[in-house]
Amino acid sequence: MDTKHRIMEEALTLFSEKGYANVFVADIAERVGIKAPSLYKHYKNKHAIFDAIIEEMNRRFLEEAGALQINGADAVADAEIYKKIPEEQLVTLGTNLFLYFLHDDYTRRFRKMLTIEQFHDKELAAAYTKQYVDDPLSYQGMLFGLMVSAGVLQTENVGIMTLHFYAPIYMLLTICDREPERETEALKTMEEHIRQFNRLYARNEGII
Amino acid sequence: MDTKHRIMEEALTLFSEKGYANVFVADIAERVGIKAPSLYKHYKNKHAIFDAIIEEMNRRFLEEAGALQINGADAVADAEIYKKIPEEQLVTLGTNLFLYFLHDDYTRRFRKMLTIEQFHDKELAAAYTKQYVDDPLSYQGMLFGLMVSAGVLQTENVGIMTLHFYAPIYMLLTICDREPERETEALKTMEEHIRQFNRLYARNEGII
């Protein structure tokens, strides 16, 4: 039964690089170390592999959402920490988020697959927006809301402040998905971005 | 010879919706109103149509770059105008950029095709980043540089300020490419974003 999972893994790798239509069942089988017909003992057809990947994604997303809820609860305490050196904390928060999204193998392959397949149907489009736009904004919005309450940051509109924090990180991420060799440059840009963000939004700092 | 161009047009439409591999020569021909074999009198093979689209893109990009140079020269004068009501000018600048990118038919189809095909080779990846990241940042960076010189905006780092202006617009654009029904919401978010951007960076306004 391990073969079934390995098929999914290898398929995800190939789909994320070439797109579903450009990957042949024989390619997946070869990577697993079996012949194409053997694969049909594990999945009904090629598309069932894709469906299994999407299911696995939904399962993992729910798990992550659960984990974030816990972190969210912890964040109330964390917000106290942010009072001390908000700038370094923000740099760490942004950098960790960026590097996790970029380097976590499953996350990266899945995001690239969704990027390629996002226009094929509404579900995939919605999944992409939820996972890489709405959920990060929602979670970080909660953190920033706590920081505003704690008097660390200051703004009239937490939602837009969150957008100002996350949108550059998102854009740098899409750059590195396309051109991994720009990662160092992206990390430098991100640090500058966050330090400027902090100057703009930190309480009692005045204009930069 | 008009047929040759119509083939390219219909191919671009289909490629931008389904991706190259999922579009069949017969589909393109049908939209043009001919049979598949007739298409081979105009293009050597299917991939030659794709190549022609990329060539057309490069031609248009160069034209646009030229046009931007002219606008850049004009922008010196424009920067004077920005002195009066910078916030409304910024809202107009951002909204026009967003709506042009989103609604211009060729731009939209081409961007979606590049989104789908960006991981297929280095050239496409580089073209995407140049067109939708580096060039907009470069052009807007110049405009903002002029505004800083004119004393309208204030910052230590024009590049990051430009990123703060453009990254949210870029993210909203990718949302609307996936889910066009979110355009109204995106426009509202963008206006809030730009008004807050102005509060953050406008000279002599203090913290918000």
Add this chain to the structure above:
DNA sequence: GTCTATAAGAAGATAGAC
């Protein structure tokens, strides 16, 4: 569960008449 052999069908491309 894996294999070889093969069926079934799709899709790109060519031949040659008009």
Add this chain to the structure above:
DNA sequence: GTCTATCTTCTTATAGAC
């Protein structure tokens, strides 16, 4: 330049032995 007929190749999927 467009058509119909056809070739060729590729790809998914099944049959049936081991």
